[in-house]
Structures are given as C-alpha cells and as structure tokens.
Amino acid sequence: SQTIHQWPATLVQPVGSPLSLECTVEGTSNPNLYWYRQAAGRGLQLLFYSVGIGQISSEVPQNLSASRPQDRQFILSSKKLLLSDSGFYLCAWSAPDRLYGYTFGSGTRLTVV
C-alpha cells in the first residue's frame, strides 16, 4: 500500500532563517506531488506541484521554493523565512491518472518567530 511521510511535525524558526521540509511517498511510482499551506480561515492554498523529477510548477509567487530530486521525494525550502510564512504545510500525492483526490501527509506546523 502507498504511504506518505512528512516531517517534521512541528517547527519553530526565527525570522530570516532557512527552511527545509521533506516529503516522501512509498509504494507508488511517478506520483504527482503537491505542497499546500493551510492558514486559519483561508483554506488550502496550493504552493507547488510536480508531475515528475525536476518538474516544478509554482502557484503563488513568494520566498518559498520546491524541488523534486527523486521520483518520490518532494522538498519545500526557503532561504529566509518571513513571519507571514507561518502556517500548516501539507504535502500530498496522487496517481497521475486519478482525478478523485489526493492523499495528504500529516502536515508540518511552522511557526516563524
């Protein structure tokens, strides 16, 4: 069966520090991968998605970036965090031909102080 791992679960970082969140998927190949941010009252905001290694599409211009160095690994990064980067970050995957939903990771609660 397929599983998705996301870590860390919680993170407190000072303003201006770098960020690296990692997500890996097991039990499938060539998944579509997604990074979302969820802020209170704002719902899920798609940040990046990837349909293959090295293929990254950005939805929202910001100081975050994403990379997909391996087929089942998706990394969210920032060189310098802002206070506004605080939020709940979720990684998700879907099969390329599956139109009825994603499977989400357990999320990372990021607080920038």
Add this chain to the structure above:
Amino acid sequence: QKEVEQDPGPLSVPEGAIVSLNCTYSNSAFQYFMWYRQYSRKGPELLMYTYSSGNKEDGRFTAQVDKSSKYISLFIRDSQPSDSATYLCAMSSTYGNNRLAFGKGNQVVVIP
C-alpha cells in the same frame, strides 16, 4: 467569484443529530466531487467521492451532487462526537492537470 464556495462558519450539533454541509461552485467542467475530513492538527483524509451528479451513501455519510445547480452536499446521520472535525469539499475536472479546487472547510462540533 471563487471557484468553490463553502461557508466556513462553525457548526455545533447535539450527538445523534443530522449534520448538513454544502458547497457551491462555478466551474461547470468539474466532474469529480470529494469530501475530506480533517481532524485538528492532522492532514485531510478522503471521506467520499462521487462522479457527476447523483447520490452516494457510505454508512452514516451521504454525498449528493446537483450539477444543474452547481451544488454539492454532505449529510452525516446519527452524528457522533468522533465526527467533530473540519470538512472540506473539493472538486476536479479532466482538465487542469489533476488539480483539485478546495472549499475553505466547515468546522463541525458534535456535542455529547
């Protein structure tokens, strides 16, 4: 107009009551309609999905889609305290690279 509208207002109901949630949407190309359940500090999990119009039942949960009105609903019968969570609607079409459009989510509290 946003693609998907979901009133995020919290909903409190007594245990055993019927919970009714709904979303409206503007994109007539949507064909797949999903409901996710999200417990506090957890990732969303797929609860149900339907294709095109009609009803789908799974235990105490019923999903309805009315494409003519661009309106979807989720009903929870005999609600339990364990149903307390945020419920998000989501939808997709065969276009748009398998991307989902989400509602903002509806927080439900079932009071014992």
